[in-house]
Structures are given as structure tokens and as C-alpha cells.
Amino acid sequence: MYKSAHFSEYNAVNGVWDEMYSDNSSIRDHYQRVIEYLSKESTDNLNKKEDLARRLFMTQGITFTVYNSGEGIEKIFPFDIIPRIITASEWNFVEKGIKQRLTALNLFLKDVYHNQFIIKDGIVPIDVIYSCPHFLREMYQVDVPHDIYVHIAGIDLIRDEHGAFYVLEDNLRTPSGVSYMLENREITKRLFPDLLPQCNVRSVTEYPTILYKNLLALSPRQISNPTIVLLSPGIYNSAYFEHTTLARLMGVELVEGRDLVVNNHKVYMKTTTGLQQVDVIYRRVDDEYLDPLVFNPTSVLGVAGLMSAYRKGNVAIVNAIGNGVADDKAIYSYVPDMIKYYLNEEPLLKNVPTYQLRNADEREFTFANINSMVVKKTNGSGGYGMLMGHAADEQEIEDYKKEILKDPRNFIAQPTISLSAAPCYIQGMLQPRRIDLRPYALCGPDGIEIVPGGLTRVALKEGSLVVNSSQGGGSKDTWVLA
């Protein structure tokens, strides 16, 4: 066992799965080599590395923008230099589990917008679907290329005290953060030269190549050089950096809604030499804003008439429109049933127990046990609008209950899950902090591919369970060992 200055204080949290330490306080095999490497580095050196990381992020402009009274402030997403390590066998399991889940979710989307077998057979209650604001009747009977709805998924995973993987959320609309997976790896290469190959860490650099290949395969026009664009809300979006990164890495045009126009049910981009037909749109604009003619009429981010071009199959849109019905938090509880129903398989990844507040008895139960519950909005994301029962005061709880009663369908509750912990380099010492994992799965005509890695988000505040960047979260490089 290695004990250098920055390790002496590491105290694994009781009753929490620690990624580095096993129960008897010994370092797990897959962390050995990294710890050995780190032990040889002085605190001074590690501080320098931390500094270098921060500088690299800043100068390379890897920032997100936070708006405050109309003025944009660029911030970096805090980065912890110690990688999070996943063994080959753990990854194998996660990969299989996500593929299984995604296969079922894709079948569900196709079904719910066509024959609705799953509703007729009573597997998913009809009112959960029909009351979901993201169930878009505009998508009914619309055929999408290769029947793929979810081309890009970010599945959020957490581990309980026994190390078992749970799915916390399926992100099937416009999952973000993949650029941090790529950038974090680039930074690690600079911080710890030669360590990656020594540890047999699998590469993540293929992500843009696979995504581009999949986008290309969706082109409705069978031409050698179809036009693929990345549709961004624009420079004020917090993920704008990611949009430019992905566009650059794939060599596709970064466009905004005002660059596109629909004519006779085909989409064109406005160029200095006239209109150029667009075949595939990787959009990072939400459904609601995508077509002001069909959805939110006040949208200035979308393209009027896009839905008609899409319906006619003249343009492919990634991810498909209407996916929100599958990653709604009220639908989430039925995903294991979907897997059984469509695939006739037992789900590999577990679901966190979820209470549907539209059901009176589950609502009562939740209210009675609110201190050990997390209550979430069914259509929320980014850690906004949540109630953390254990941390909220009485007034907050009362106010939140009132909100719930206005429209209980919009809320679910889950028991507070104890996320696993991983060592982080904080104030010159290694300290355990809670983490989650978001691998990115790409679904194309050849099947589902998951780049070995993902975004590990970390709650940098001691004791905190919220990993969202908006709530003081950071990230780590994520290593999957070969």
C-alpha cells in the first residue's frame, strides 16, 4: 500500500462504494498503477499540473457561458486531474446494459408513434404517455430513416453502496457534454505523459468519426457528398463551445436557424452563392423551438416548415423529433418493462425506484417520507427544479408540495441514492467525492456503438450529491481499461 503525503488523509465515506478503495481499505487493482504514479509526484508538482489544466482549458476557450443580467461570463467546467477508472469487465457490463436499454427505447419510440402495441397491451399506462408534453402528436405515423429515433444518447449511471450500476436518467433528446469527454482526455495526455498507454486506457477519439459516419448514412439523397449541418441555438447558448468543437471535429457546417430556409418541403442553407440543399441536421435545439410553424410560434431559433420537410423524408433530423416521450421521468419507471416486452430479456442495468406522484398513494408515501426523497420535475434537466428532501427546510418543502399538487403528473420522487465516491485532488490532498457517469451511445444503421469512456461528473462540494455543472459540479477524465 502506498502512502504519500497527499494520500494520508484519504478517508473513504462509510456506506458508500469507493471506486479506488475496497472494503478493507486496500487500493483496488485497477487503480494501483495510477496511484503508484501519483505517489511519486510531490504535492508541488500535482499543484502545477492542476494549474496547467486550468490554463489549458482557459486558453483553448473550453468554456461555458453563464448569463447574469444580460452579460455573459465565461467559466470553465471545473476539472479534477485524477482520472476515474473503469475496469474492462465493468465496462463490458455497462456497454451491454446500455445497448439493451437503448434498443428497447428505440423500439418504444417507433411503437408509440405508430401501432402503440405497448399501450394496447397495458405495459405502459396510456395516460402517462398522453399527458407527457413531449409526446408529439405531430410525429404520429411519421417514418424516420432506419427507424432510428435516438442517434445519440447520454445515459446517466450511478453506483449504489455495493457497486451495482443504476440508470438515473436517460437523455435522449440533445444530450450534451461529450466535448468534455474529448477535451478531458486531451488534457490528461498533457498532464500525465505516457501514463495512458502504460495503463492500457482505451481511446475515445473515435467519437466524432463514428457520429459523422452515422450522420452520413442518414442522408435522404443518395449523393456522394451530402450536406450535413450542426444546428446550434447560437453563441449565447451555454453549450456553444461544444457545438463548435463537434462541427470542427466532423468538418460539418455550424448553422443557426436563421441560416436555413425551407422551400417546397426541402431544407436549404443560405450561402454567398445561393441556396444549398441540406440533407442531415444534427440539431442542438430543442423540439419546442425547432419549427415555429408547428411548435412554439415565438421561436427565433428554428426553421419554419422544417417539420413538413422532415415528414416527407427530405431531411434527416438527429435526434428524432418527439424523443422526449421516452426520457420523461414519469416514463422512466417503465423502461425495465419495455426491455422485457420488446426484447424478451431481463434488464441488465437497474432502475432507481421511482414514485409517480400522479398516483395518490405514491404521493402520500412520498410526502410522508419527504426527508429521504429527491423530488424531480418529469421534464426537467440540468439539476434545476429538484427538491432534495434531506437538505430542504420546512418552508421549501411546503412550497414544493403546493407546486406538486397543481399538476402531480409533472413530478416523480426517488429515494436519495448514495452515489459512489472517487478520489479527487482537492487542496493538495486526495479526498473522496461523489460521482456519476454519462457514457455516450451512438446508434446508426450498423447498430449501437459506445465509445469506451464518457463524462464522469463529480460533486466537488464535500458531502454533496449533485453533480450538475450548474450546481457546483465538475468533471474527470474517464478511463476504460483494455
Place this chain on the structure above:
Amino acid sequence: MLSRVAASFYWLSRYIERSDGILRMMKINYNSSQDAVREFTWEPVIRIYSGVDQELMRTLDNDSRSVLTYMVNDKSNPNSIINMITLARENARSVQEHITRDLWQCLNEYYHCVKDDGLVPRLQNEDPITALDTLIRQIMLYYGTAEVTMERGQGRSFMNIGKYLERSIQAVDLLDVKFGSVTDNPDLLTDTTYWKHLLQSIGGYELYLKTYRDGIEAQSVMELIILNTDFPRSVIYSVNNIHRYYERLKNESNLSSYRDIAFQIGKLQSYIQYSSAESIRQIGLHKFLTQIKHDLFAIGISLNEHYFANS
């Protein structure tokens, strides 16, 4: 190239060029205000960049420090440096994957220089010329970086068209305002300090001295600023460059749009080229300048329609 991207290149340059013009103007005018305490007025400068506004003139009260702060740091002034650089930077940000990282960093630095909390105190309490020089240097750095690093493609053409269009409009405005004052006050016509000052604000004093050996005369000043092809801030020099960079946009797929604007630029170019100090005097300087300005604006409008998809 996307129309919006082309438009961003064009506007990025126009804002940078305008900020350059304003800063140089501020510097020289401040300097002159130190020479001639009583007669000096900021009125023409304000008129060029903020129009005729009595209320504003009263508020600023011809106080150099107030004018400097207003022109550099006042967010309510649409043409203040802070607004110019913010707009320039936003345009650059939306075409970030089309410009070099070096250029982006230059702009970013310029932006942070203007946003620096120390700037206003320096303008108000210390030597303002030092403060203005810091900013002017940022722009020179920007132009150098653009020249050295930017790919020689369409983007750069739109950048240069924007730059020279803005520059020619500024030269025209400056002449119009300065000569306009002569109508009200004919004594100015023979006031050499007045003309020297004008030449300095546009950076043409030294060239003037080399070109015209018999002292400063209004007629020659006008000739230099409009017709001298070697003077980088003359109207004809800018229009020649608009023409030069526009020609590079010639492309098979939009020939009719191309010809339309090429004709407008060519016509304007010939109009100026085949003018002389004498012919301008016959037409009347104000009328002449008004015509040129009208044509420059028309070119801008046509670019917007044919290349920028009205974005």
C-alpha cells in the same frame, strides 16, 4: 460559405475599423484641445459618430474627459468603443471555427483591454493618450494577425470589403463635417491649424507635407483625402480595395448577383477616379460627398441582399 458567416466577417471588420477611426480621432482631438484652449470644440467629432444632438452636447459640455469617457466606455452610445468591440467579438464568436485561434485571441485581448476596470480612471485622471494608445495598439495587432494568419479565401475578402467600406465612409463623413463648418465660419478656410488638425486626425499630415510643398490649403487637403491613391485612408484607396477584394468573389454559381454589385463598385470607382479637385469644386464638395456616401451605402445594401441573405 454561409451567408451569415460572410455577414459576420464583414461586420466584424466594420466594427473594428470604426473603433480604430474613433480612437485615432479621439487621440488627435485631445492633443489639439491642449493647444487651443478657447476655440477648441468636440462638436464635429460628436457629430460624426453620434449625429446632431443638442442634449448630448449640453451634457458633455465640451469637456474633453467627459467626451473621451462617452466615446470609449458609455454603453448608451451605440458607437462607443465598448459597444464596437463587444459587437465585433460576438460576430467573431459566431464564426469562431472560420477564423484562426490567433485572431480570436487578439480580439479577446482587445475586448479585455476595453473591459479593464482601470481604463476609465486612466482616461479621466491620467494621460488619456497613453490609454488610447494601448487600445490602438490592440487594433494594429489585430490587423497584423489577420494579415499573417487568415486563409486567403472568401472570408478574408468579406473582411476586407467591410474594412474598406467602413474606412471610406469615415473619410467622407470627416470631410463633410469639417468642410461643412467652413460654410458657417469662412475664416476657417485660411486657418492652417484647422487643416493640420484634420490631416492629423486621419493620419495624413506627413504624407501631405511630402506631397504639397506650398503649405496647407483646404483644396489640397480635400484632394489628398479623396483622390490620393497612395494614401491608405483616402476615399479612392479604400474604394480601389473594395473593388480588388470584391473581384475575388467572382464565382460561376452567382454571376448575375456578382455582376450587379461589380457594376456598382466599378461605377463608383470611375466616378472618383475621373474627378479632380477642380471638378469636385464645380459640383460642390457636399453634393459630391453625398453622392459617394449614397453609393457606398447602396453597395452595403446590395451585399446584404445578394450575399448575406438579408441577415
Place this chain on the structure above:
Amino acid sequence: MPEFKIQHITRYTYDGMVRDSANQIILFPIVDANQDVLKHDLTITGNPLVDTHIDYYGNEVGSFTYLEQHNRMVINSEVLVVTHAKELPSETTPAATQWQKLSALQNIVPYIDFLKHDYFDALPDLIAVIETEKQAEDTPYQTALRFCEYVYRNFEYLPGVTTVETTIDEVLQLKAGVCQDFAHLLVLMLRLLNIPARYISGYICPNHNGMRGEGATHAWAEVYLPDYGWLGIDPTNNCIANETHVRLAVGRNFSDCSPVKGVYKGSWGHKLEVKVSVEYKDQPTAIIDAEKLPSNSFIQATEAEEFSTNSYQRYKEAMLLQQQQQQQ
């Protein structure tokens, strides 16, 4: 077997040149056992290619774009429709059985969509009204007629007092509105009692003058009655909507059925004028030239908000807000 010749003109006039317009029209009368379309001529400024599809509710929806600069757009729809009166419910089933049958529809497509309502502030007040108005022994049919009359008697028909964006809360407060508001309100009241109810847009074609809703597009409600099917009731005129009501579209509410909507680029305000005229078989025809119609001959006319000076700022604000939309 009435036969109607209906001309429906929609005219947009813009204050300046606009372009890149994209539009959606639901102007194709429903074809079923009670209604047939003999002829339909549709002419649109610029002769764009209109593509049609059947939407989720079974309506035929057309869409078209018009990119070139323009300062007016006219959609002229001339349609020859024949209607057949539908026999009214005979009401042989006992009331209790009928209510039972309705409650079994709650979780069945398509009724589920016509039983849902969103939360609004005055919900408890409206429930109280329903409790007072409903009669214990009434059948669903009788309830529908009773509520129809309630809306008719208690709400004033005041064209112009509301817009397409007026909420139910506002209508309840105003105690006034137009056909669209009345249809919304009636639909909502019926849904609260578990009677499937849907919104209908169309034309009213009485063979005597004086019905409300003439000269423009009309709206009413349809209720689902056990052992019968859908029945139209018109709270604006307090009558059954039968062979004198020509149906264009069905949906949950107005926005599912909006006859004409469009989006364009250009920072200009616009004026929208709508005129519907109905002629009967064997009457002399006098088709109107849609392009030349003077403004004062339109019944529905709305001016969009004045955009002029601050439209750019508004656009920038919307841009700034929306671009900051949450990311997953």
C-alpha cells in the same frame, strides 16, 4: 341535402416587404357520411406547391412556403360542399348506463385526448358552476345541451374582445368572447364531467340570416355520446350543429385546428383579414375577386402588434433568452 358554395378569403397585408414565409392551412372540409366535397379550388399568391398530409386527428393539412419578397398574401379557397343531416340521439339507454359507458372511455384513444384539460387558476370556480348547473338525472346528451345553453346565456357575444391567445381564465373573467372562446369553454365543462368533447372549426351556413359566426370562420364543440357517436353543438347560437355547419377540422382546441397560420421574415407588422361568404344551390353566383376586395368587406380583421422601432430589440431579447435554453 343542402349544397353550399363557400368562399373563404384570407388576406395578409404587410407594412413592408417580407420573405421566407412558411404556412399551414386546414381548409379542407372533412369528408364523411354527413359531408362531401364536390369541388375545391384553392388559389394562393405566388402559386406555391401545397403539400397535404393527414394529421393525428384525421384532418387534411396543407403546407407551403413562399420565399420571394412580397407585401401581401391572399389565400382564396372556394369549395362546393353537400351536407346530410344527422339523426339526433334517440336516448333509449338509461342515463346511469350512459355515464358508466363514458367512464370506461377515459383511457382509450382517441377519447383520452378529448377528456384532458390543463391546470388553470379558475378551475375550482368552474367546477363549482358545473356542480350547480348539472342535473342528477340528466343524460350526457341533456347535460351537453344544458351546458351549451349556460354558455349561451351567461356569456356575451362580443367580437374583438378576445384574441387567439386569450386564456380560459380571462374568458371566465370577461364573461364574454367569440365562438372560439365559447367552444373552448363548453368543451372544458363537458370534459370536467368526463364527457369526451372536442373543438371543431368550420363554417356556419344557415339559410336565413342572423346567425352568429357568419361571414367568418366559425367554431363549435362536438360531444361523444354513448351508442351514438359525435354530436355537434354550437354554444354561440345555442343549437345543434348539424347540416348547416360545415366542418373543416377537429382537435383538442383551436391550435389543433387553426385554419391558416404562417411565419415570415421581415420586421414588419401585418394585417390579417378574413372573409367567408356562403351561397346556396341555385342562387346566382357572384364570386369575389379575392385580390381586390376592399378592407371594409372583411369581418375578422386583426392588426398585429406594432413592431416598428423595437422589433430588433425584441428579436435580440428572444434570441438571448431562447439561446440559453436548458441543455440535457
